[in-house]
Amino acid sequence: MTSAPAVEAVELRKSYGTAVVLDGLTLRVARGSVRALLGPNGAGKTTTVRILTTLTAPDGGAARIDGYDVVRERRQVRSRISLAGQYAAVDEEQTGVENLRMMGRLAGLGRADARRRAADLLDRFDLGAAGGRRVAGYSGGMRRRLDLAASLVGEPSVIFLDEPTTGLDPRSRQALWTVIADLARGGTTVLLTTQYLEEADQLADTVSVLDGGRLVAEGSPAELKERFGAQRLDLRLRDHASLVEARARLGTRVVHHDPGRLEVGVATDGSAPHIRDLLDEVDPARRTVVRFTVRGATLDDVFLALTGHPAAPAATRPEVTNV
Template sequence: MTDAIRAEGLVKVFKGRRALDGVDLTARAGAVLGVLGPNGSGKTTTVRILATLLRPDGGRAFVDGFDVAEQPHEVRRRIGLTGQYAAVDAELTGTQNLVLIARLLGFDRARARSRAAELLERFGLSDAGGRAAKTYSGGMRRRLDLAASLVGRPSLLYLDEPTTGLDPHSRNELWDVVRDLVGDGVTVLLTTQYLEEADQLADDIMVLDHGRVISRGTPEELKNRAGDQVLELRTVDPSQLPLAVKIVETVTSAPVGDDGLRLGVPVGDAAVLPEVVRRLDEQGVAVGELSLRRPSLDEVFLALTGRTAEASPSDEETNEETRA
C-alpha cells in the first residue's frame, strides 16, 4: 500500500527557533490524518512544507512519491490547500473566484463555468455565486475557499485549521463536507487545535508540540492514553479537597490535578464514577459538583507530556516565514 504523504525528519528553523524539529509523518491514501497541536506547535509550517510553499531546512517529504522540494510541480498537480484564513479574492464574486482557478488549471471557458457552478451547488453557494466574496459570512467564505481548492479535483487535500473561528453550525457543515470528500477517496491532512475535531474526522492522529511529534495513533489509542473523559469534582468544603484527591487517585490510579477548588482527572471508563461517589460518601466528603466531560486539548497535553499546552509566542512567524 502506497502512502499519500511520507515525511522524514522535517526541520524548519525561523530566526534560530526550531519551528519543526525532526517531524516524521505518514498519511495513508484515502484516510484522514489529523495533526493536533496548540498554536505555534508547527502545524502550519508542516502543511506549508508539504504544500511546496516552504522548503524544509532538513529532512525530506514525498507526496504520492514526489519530493516536495525537488518536484514541486508534480506535487502541486495533486494537492488542494485550504489555509487558516480564507484565501479567496474578496473583491471577486464566488463564481469569478472559481472560474479564475479553473482557467489557471487549463479549463476552457465553458468547462470552467460549469465546474464553478457545480462546486457552488455542492457547497450551497449557488445563490451567492454572483456576489463579491467580501459579502459572505465566515462559514460561506470557508466553503468557497474549500471549493477553490477542489477545482482541479486534487487527490490530496490539506485543511489547515479549517474550522477555527467558525460557529458550531458552520463547523458541522464543514465536517460533513470533509466526510463526503473522504467518501470520494480523497486523502485529507487536517490540522486542528480541537481534539473533538480530530476525533470526529481523523483516522490517524499525530500530536505536535514545539515542532516535535509527541504522540501518534488512532483517536481510540490517543483517548486511551489521555483519558476518554475528564471527571471534575468540587467539594462543598474546600478543606476536604485534598482528601477527595486522594480518594479519586486510588480509584482511577491516574494523576489528579487540582486548583484548590476543584479536581480533575482523565478517566478511561465512566464505570469508575459510582465507585468514586461511594468512597467519597464513605469518607464523609460532601460533593458540591460532579461532572464528566470530554478532555480539552490542554488536558490531553497534560496527560501526554505532564505539562499544559502553551501557545508559542512566535506563532506569528509562520505567516512571515521566507523561502530560503
C-alpha cells in the same frame, strides 16, 4: 490505487536561528483519510504544513506527496495538492461563480471546462443560489465554503486545511465538517491543523499530537482516549485547601483542573475498584470530596495529559507514542 501513503514525512527538521521548530518529525498519512495535527501554539504544525506544501524547505529529513519529493519535485507536488488557510482567500468584488471560473482558468482549464467545474462545485458546496452574487455579501460560512471549493478546482489528491473553521458559528462549522467528511469519502486525502479538539474528534481517522516540534502521540481519537483514560473521574472538593492537597496527591495524573468549581479530574478505567481506589487515595479520611462524577474522556484530556496544558479556549482560538 497504491498502498503507499499519500503524505510521508521522515525525520523532518527545521530551525530558525537557535529556535528548533521541528525536531525529527515523522508522519505517514493514508490515502483518502483525514489526519488532524493537534498541538499548542509553536508546536510545529504550521511549519509542517509549509514544508509539505513546498513553501518552506526543511533543514533535514525528507517529505513526499504521492511519492514526489517536496524539494526536488516541487512542480509535480504542487500539481497534486491544494492549501486552504485560516481565512477565505477569495475576491470579494467578484461573484462566486466568477471566482471559481477564474481559478479554473488559472489551473489550466479551458473556458467551457472552467464553467462546468464552477457549476459543479457551487452545487456541491450548496452555493448554487448564491453563485451570481458578489462575495462581499456572503456570510463567513459561505466564504469558507467558497474558499474550499476554489481549492478543489484543480481536483487535488491531497488538500491541506489550516484551522478551516476559525471564526465560524456552530452551524457553519457543522456544515463545513460535512463537506470535509464528504471529501474524504470521495477519495481526497485531508490533512488539517486545528485547536478545536471536537473538530479532530468528529473528522479525523488519525490524530497526530505535536509538542515542541516532535510527535508525542498518534492514533485514532478513540485509541488516544482509551490510552490516556477511557473515562474521567471528576472530584468536587470541599475547599481550596482540599483542592490543592488533591492535586498534590494525584500529581501528573491530573487531566482536568477547575479552581473556580473546586474540581480536579483524573483518568480512570471506569471500574468500581479503580474509582474506589482513587477516592481512597485522594480522600483517605473521607472528609474532603463533596461529590464525584464519572464521564467519558475527551481529546481535551488527551491534549492536557500530553502537553501539560489545555488547548486554547474557544474564545481565544484563532485561528507520539504510537497507539
